[in-house]
Amino acid sequence: MTKYISLIFTIILFSTSVFGQEAAKKTGLQVGDKALDFKLKNIDGKEISLGSYKKEKGMILIFTCNHCPYSVAYEDRIIALHNTYAKSGFPVLAINSNDPDVVPEDSYENMKVRATEKGFPFRYIYDATQSIAKGYGATRTPHVYVLKKEKKGFRISYIGAIDDNSQDAKAVTQKYVENAIAAISKGEKPDPETTKAIGCTIKWKK
Amino acid sequence: MNLYSQSVTELTLNELDARVAAGKDTTYVVNFWATWCRPCIAELPYFEMANDSLKNQKVKILLVSVDFLSLKEEKLIPFVQKKGYRSELFILNEKNENEWINRISTDWSGAIPATLILNTEKKYRHFYEQDFHDFPSLYATFQTLISQ
Numbered sequence: 001m002t003k004y005i006s007l008i009f010t011i012i013l014f015s016t017s018v019f020g021q022e023a024a025k026k027t028g029l030q031v032g033d034k035a036l037d038f039k040l041k042n043i044d045g046k047e048i049s050l051g052s053y054k055k056e057k058g059m060i061l062i063f064t065c066n067h068c069p070y071s072v073a074y075e076d077r078i079i080a081l082h083n084t085y086a087k088s089g090f091p092v093l094a095i096n097s098n099d100p101d102v103v104p105e106d107s108y109e110n111m112k113v114r115a116t117e118k119g120f121p122f123r124y125i126y127d128a129t130q131s132i133a134k135g136y137g138a139t140r141t142p143h144v145y146v147l148k149k150e151k152k153g154f155r156i157s158y159i160g161a162i163d164d165n166s167q168d169a170k171a172v173t174q175k176y177v178e179n180a181i182a183a184i185s186k187g188e189k190p191d192p193e194t195t196k197a198i199g200c201t202i203k204w205k206k
Numbered sequence: 207m208n209l210y211s212q213s214v215t216e217l218t219l220n221e222l223d224a225r226v227a228a229g230k231d232t233t234y235v236v237n238f239w240a241t242w243c244r245p246c247i248a249e250l251p252y253f254e255m256a257n258d259s260l261k262n263q264k265v266k267i268l269l270v271s272v273d274f275l276s277l278k279e280e281k282l283i284p285f286v287q288k289k290g291y292r293s294e295l296f297i298l299n300e301k302n303e304n305e306w307i308n309r310i311s312t313d314w315s316g317a318i319p320a321t322l323i324l325n326t327e328k329k330y331r332h333f334y335e336q337d338f339h340d341f342p343s344l345y346a347t348f349q350t351l352i353s354q
Contacts, residue, residue: 069242103244139335140317161316164302167274174304196307198272201245201317201337 028137031193035061035147035154036135040095040125043112048093048125050154057089058154058184060177061145062162063138065098066114067105068200071141073166075118078142081162081177082122090146090181092122097133098141102203133202140199146180146190157184160195212286214278217270217296219309225268231327232264233352238298238310238320240273241285245337246319250291252341256348257293265352267293272318275299311335323351330354 029036039049053059060081064071082092100107108126115124127133136145146158158180163172180190226234237253239246250269257267269291273282278297286295300306307316311333314320321338324331332351338344 139315143315161304164304166303167276176304192304195304196314196316197303198240198307198316198318200243201319 029156031156031159033156035156036132038132040127040132042123042125043115048123056091056149058146058148060085060090060092061147062092062094063097063133063141063143063202064094065096065106065141066110067103068141070166070199074142074162077162077169079121085181094122094124095127095132097127097130097138098203099205130205138202140201142199144177146177148184158190158193161197166197212291212295214282214286214295214297216299218299219306226324227326229266229326232266233323233325235265235267235348236322237269238272238318239269240271240318241281243318249319249337252338252344254292255341256345259345260348263352268296269293270296270298272298328354
């Protein structure tokens with residue numbers, strides 16, 4: 001019995017210490033929730049918030065970064081999404097929440113470098129305190145939130161991957177983000193509303 | 207030239223399930239990693255130490271890379287040969303991430319590193335979307351489960 005109790009105790013101890021962060025990631029926003037507002041610096045130095053998007057019908061908010069190979073693999077597809085959908089009211093807003101002390105390539109200065117190299121046509125904002133990634137519950141890069149504008153502000157309509165094939169853009173069979181925007185535009189719910197994909201973890205401050 | 211010139215086996219989730227089921231009372235520690243994932247590379251030495259320490263127990267450590275299959279020869283093989291990993295090495299051979307991630311665990315967002323610890327006869331399956339920062343925390347987790 002004593003052995004059993006001590007085992008339970010060990011498990012509880014581990015659940016609270018080592019696995020403490022496990023609980024934290026569950027607390028993010030879900031589809032249907034009101035979008036969390038922010039005020040973050042774009043690579044051009046200007047502060048961007050949800051209020052900066054007055055005429056748009058929504059936006060494609062993408063947690064990404066400079067260094068992650070999955071993010072890099074999707075850069076061209078993210079550029080294409082913006083070029084296609086900004087016109088119809090759904091621009092891309094890229095956001096980097098990584099701690100540059102963990103990954104120096106993901107500093108604000110290097111965001112400008114990467115954006116220039118690739119000619120990003122979209123805004124790329126810096127979540128220096130990581131509070132926006134935490135608030136949304138973003139865990140990986142790239143991690144997409146499609147927002148839809150309603151009378152009282154933005155609401156989350158889709159969370160997940162851009163499409164179903166990170167390895168090969170030519171072999172994609174399901175374009176989740178494009179399908180979500182098509183559904184929203186018709187006043188329907190995206191199907192699926194959430195998807196999963198492999199990605200780099202967001203590099204949290206230590 | 208590395209003496210442990212390691213091979214990397216392609217693995218589907220059906221093959222993984224079959225392997226674990228055949229292991230009966232063996233505990234499988236399945237770590238999902240990739241050559242491009244820094245926290246994964248940082249924690250792999252602890253899994254290697256655990257692999258060495260638990261050699262005489264019914265524990266198998268399987269390191270499953272989620273690197274792009276198309277980069278196996280070019281990136282993964284040279285990487286593991288340089289590192290000289292001693293645990294069993296695999297590369298996942300699955301396509302639709304939105305499907306297979308949920309088969310591992312519905313709690314998994316898809317971020318790596320991630321580790322699954324499971325045992326068919328003892329009927330447990332624990333999933334960790336996290337990295338282990340040191341050997342003691344990893345080893346203590348294993349020991350707690352193995353002694354169940």
